[in-house]
Amino acid sequence: MLNFEGKAIYIACGATNMRCGIDALAAVVQGSFNLTPMSDAIFIFCSAGRDRIKILEWDGDGFWLHYKRLERGRFPWPDSSNGEKTMMLTQRELEYLLGGEKLKLKFARLDFSNRAAV
DSSP: OOOOTTSEEEEESSOOOTTOOHHHHHHHHHHTSOOOTTSSEEEEEEOTTSSEEEEEEEOSSSEEEEEEEOSSSOOOOOOSTTSOOEEEEOHHHHHHHHHHHHHHHHHHHHHHHHHHHO
């Protein structure tokens, strides 16, 4: 799993064209979100099918572009119908987003074991 500890986490609501590369995604961050792509933050974009995401990250001297494609299932993703272009996530929410069903099952097991102790 990638470690984005201590970074602000922004996701682009709705779908993003996955043909966009670093420069186009950085332009979206700057133009549409009014944020600085070279900040200590990560920016996450999702495909229309919600089976692919790209994460844009600045590490101080260059950009990283992380990409994940799901073989099964879809990422839970907010749409942009309410007018929101971007949304902030916590570290835990990001882990849930990237972990998908595996993490959901783990949370269910942890929740069950916590109830048993009460």
